[in-house]
């Protein structure tokens with residue numbers, strides 16, 4: 150197998166800290182907004198357990214990827230697929246990365262489309278907007294894409310995005326501090342969770358959460374735990390979505406190898422990954438807890454009361470919106486990098502870096518995502534299915550089977566503990582995938598599909 154030249158030369162210049170920022174930014178995206186729903190369904194205890202399990206598994210799968218890339222000296226996910234299974238392996242990895250990351254980017258721009266107009270409205274103190282163009286989310290998505298995302302996406306290296314990633318992460322930290330349970334009684338934040346939940350899971354049955362107050366039994370912690378146990382037995386449809394949400398939230402695997410390529414001391418990548426995952430683990434738990442406490446820790450009457458008493462010009466809420474908007478906007482370029490690389494690998498293998506191609510792919514991708522978000526928001530429901538298939542592939546199945554094929558038998562025989570562990574890991578991925586898909590199908594066949602409801 151010939152290795153494209155630019156993967157052989159490792160002249161990383163990016164520092165350790167910048168790489169942590171970049172990977173942290175890649176992990177944290179819209180997934181964070183779906184976590185409160187996951188916690189509400191799974192209960193605090195089971196949620197924490199699952200969060201821990203997914204974080205540890207995610208770090209283990211990065212270990213598998215790094216070991217493979219160390220052995221063959223390639224630092225591209227698709228090339229590992231090629232080395233393990235030839236062209237089908239490369240295509241499978243490339244397609245999974247493309248679908249997963251386009252889904253993630255669409256969800257980020259979706260947030261821009263619906264939140265940016267509200268921020269502008271609050272800034273300008275427009276009480277009765279009369280169709281001004283700057284209040285139109287579609288125009289705003291295009292402007293943000295051209296003015297902010299495109300220039301960043303055109304950078305030659307991911308390392309240059311370290312500063313924006315650091316800034317984006319501090320915005321999310323601010324979001325966490327600001328969105329304390331006492332503040333998070335705003336319908337808008339609540340809709341984030343529901344919207345993301347729908348986006349990720351393609352289910353509208355759960356939009357009934359819009360019709361608060363929540364049923365009284367939700368307050369009961371014991372109920373929640375029991376509900377979780379049921380879900381483990383696959384009897385509670387709602388809880389079955391917990392794992393796809395968590396898996397989506399921890400996906401950063403397409404970005405790992407590109408960041409690794411640019412890391413100055415390349416042996417340290419596992420540390421970079423562990424630190425980023427640990428920090429995100431804490432932030433995810435806090436975000437979920439705060440969101441959850443707000444949904445269910447409030448008395449119903451007060452919730453209803455809050456609906457009518459929202460002050461759209463509240464400075465803190467405005468800041469929270471700006472923070473979330475900034476964070477997700479700055480994540481788009483990071484998530485775009487691996488897609489461009491995957492497309493390059495699939496369509497122009499063995500070609501070296503070429504500026505016009507680099508720019509053209511970014512432009513076409515961004516245009517496509519813009520069109521999706523503007524004209525076909527309903528199609529985004531499809532990403533529920535994609536999330537349920539591509540995330541387990543990228544986190545569990547591919548790293549494990551690539552590892553089994555790539556690590557030579559002389560070094561680790563097929564029956565060695567490492568390879569058996571990797572095989573179990575792949576099996577777990579299949580289990581997750583089948584489980585998530587069957588719940589989505591159950592939801593569809595029970596007539597509550599998202600496409601039908603036209604959200």
Ligand SMILES: NC(=O)C[C@H](N)C(=O)O
Pocket residue numbers: 175176177178179180181249250253397398399400401484
């Ligand atoms: N990078 C991704 O694919 C998703 C990211 N982990 C998120 O939470 O949005």
